[in-house]
Amino acid sequence: MSVALEMRGISKSFPGIRALSDVDLIARAGEVHAVVGENGAGKSTLMKILAGVYQPDGGTISLDGAETRISGPIDARSRGIGMVYQELNLVPDLTVAENIMLGATPSRFGFVRRRALSEAAAVVLDAFDARIDPAAILGSLTVSQQQIVEIAKAYAQRPSIIVLDEPTSSLSEHEAQALFHIVRRMRADGIAIIYISHRLREVLELADQVTVLRDGRQIETRSADGLTAGEMIRLMVGRDLTDIFPKREVPIGDVVLEVDALTRPGAFADVSVSVRAGEIVGLAGLVGAGRTEVARAVFGLDRAQSGTVRVDGRDVFARTPAQGLAAGIAYVPEDRKRDGIVHSASIKDNVSLPVLSSLSTGGWISRTRERAMVRDQVETLGVSPPVIERAVDTLSGGNQQKVVIAKWLAAKPRVLILDEPTRGVDVGAKADIHEIIGALAAAGTAILLISSELPEVLAVSDRIYVLHEGHVSAELDRTEATEATVMHAATGEAVRS
Structure with a gap:
């Protein structure tokens, strides 16, 4: 050649x-x-x-x-x-x-x-x-x-x-x-x-x-x-990573998130899912199946026409992200560049943005408390370099994604929805993010994970819901989920057979 x-x-x-x-x-x-x-x-x-x-x-x-x-x-x-x-x-x-x-x-x-x-x-x-x-x-x-x-x-x-x-x-x-x-x-x-x-x-x-x-x-x-x-x-x-997708076994608690018959015409219909404390539930399906649309509706970015969402048994009527966050739900979006970060702002300003009210007294933000909180999140998630005044758009993709996750973890959510959490990040950052996800599950957070990378979904999920054309076509336990069974349901074959 x-x-x-x-x-x-x-x-x-x-x-x-x-x-x-x-x-x-x-x-x-x-x-x-x-x-x-x-x-x-x-x-x-x-x-x-x-x-x-x-x-x-x-x-x-x-x-x-x-x-x-x-x-x-x-x-x-x-x-x-x-x-x-x-x-x-x-x-x-x-x-x-x-x-x-x-x-x-x-x-x-x-x-x-x-x-x-x-x-x-x-x-x-x-x-x-x-x-x-x-x-x-x-x-x-x-x-x-x-x-x-x-x-x-x-x-x-x-x-x-x-x-x-x-x-x-x-x-x-x-x-x-x-x-x-x-x-x-x-x-x-x-x-x-x-x-x-x-x-x-x-x-x-x-x-x-x-x-x-x-x-x-x-x-x-x-x-x-x-x-x-x-x-x-x-x-x-420069080192061995024996497992790109480490799975930490943790105790599974009571149901935290319940989604019942959620419907948004043209996007999805009659979607019912549940996530327990400490559980990682995968939401799989072909692109366009409605995965992101369901996540956005649960968080309050889009409005569902019917159905219910409950957190810890209480009905949630999230019509805005602020209402979703107040109910204990956080959402890491699939496009961090467009929806996840404020490009011109620092790591500190990005991380503290959703929780400024909790850092304020009488309308004045405590910069000391803000810096301490951000430093704690940066250290916990391993953001590099750990310089909180650094502009976030100067970081690598993997570290930007860690900042996005840190931003929502600062709110201490009961439910964390992760939409393509490792999209476009390198293998080292991917392993770091999966370690973070495992630690969050171990701390009792209910996690709903959306990923187009099927090996990722299979490796980290305790259960998997599969969507096909806006409907749940299968619910699979970790022990029965394989690439074949997931793709069978994602393409609609499980529904027809």
Whole structure:
């Protein structure tokens, strides 16, 4: 296979930070080359250099054997480099078709050819087997659907090199498999694919070559053949993590959360679930099945039309998040960037935000009590660096997620709803977050866990409810839940059989 991309000796520094030190990356046409490492390892910096966002301090880049300088993102695109970032780069007020064909909109005499635009976008979406209307406004779609549109936009450019940065972070197992089909087809078409993911199982399933980065340095590049997840973890973090999803056995108490026949037309209907003290209950299903919608209604973000929610036997009529929090419910949302953090604020201000009233006397906030409370949460959850005045958007994804969790734990909830709690975080942070979840369960918190990563749901849950098209299709005990039984129910087969 011919070499499509050769990056040699790439180095990059920012004020006070050595982001990359003498890193090599070679990607061949018709090959999937995975780049793995913890958050902060240098993966994103390396890819932004390839995309022309940053210029390297040292090293060379060659495309198809010719050394070149990539002056910016437009230059990178013109050279056949397609980028799909983890954070969406779309226009919410435009249609799906307009986003997919952005920069290549079919026109005639200065007028957009609407039919050609829609047809071109439909061809790409059909390749993904995605049931998304090209005429839909992008902002009306779910996060997972927008991620599919982002990937479709890059694929529509027909690049010779494509970078996929956490492309399945908001996709279900079923949707991820559809994406893998597209990746394999692009590989067969001779496209060089650079694949970045914290999901090591999918790396092993897709990759031909694997490069491991740690602290801005290239630790190893080797064939994926024969490589194990355990070896990758050891290379990534410099230590062995014997269990990414540790399950702590704790006593299960009385029912804390009862959801009975909850209904919101168009989203879900007749949903009944319960969670006991110390219990971790998984809420599984394909993306679009209604999992997040149920969580939002329980917390008070959306209003259910009928049904009841009880906490410790008392009816909860949460019409706002403040009412949900007052009832003892906390909700960690699936999109921390959009819904979980205040980007311009410090760790301290983010963590204390939901509980300022409890830190106030006569309308005055006690800054001493605030700082003490935040320091305690930061220490308990292992936020790094533990500098509470630091801006939260300077932290890695895993540490941002810990801040989001800390924010709601400060309210000492009886029920904690976690929606995609480890989405887009590295393996070390993932293990830390699961340790936190286990400790919360041991302390008697009732936990409702939503995750598109099925191994995560199976590993940590005591029971699992499966949703299919807005209805509960199965309730499975930990002992009977397998990938097969969950997917059987998630696809509706359990209902039909």
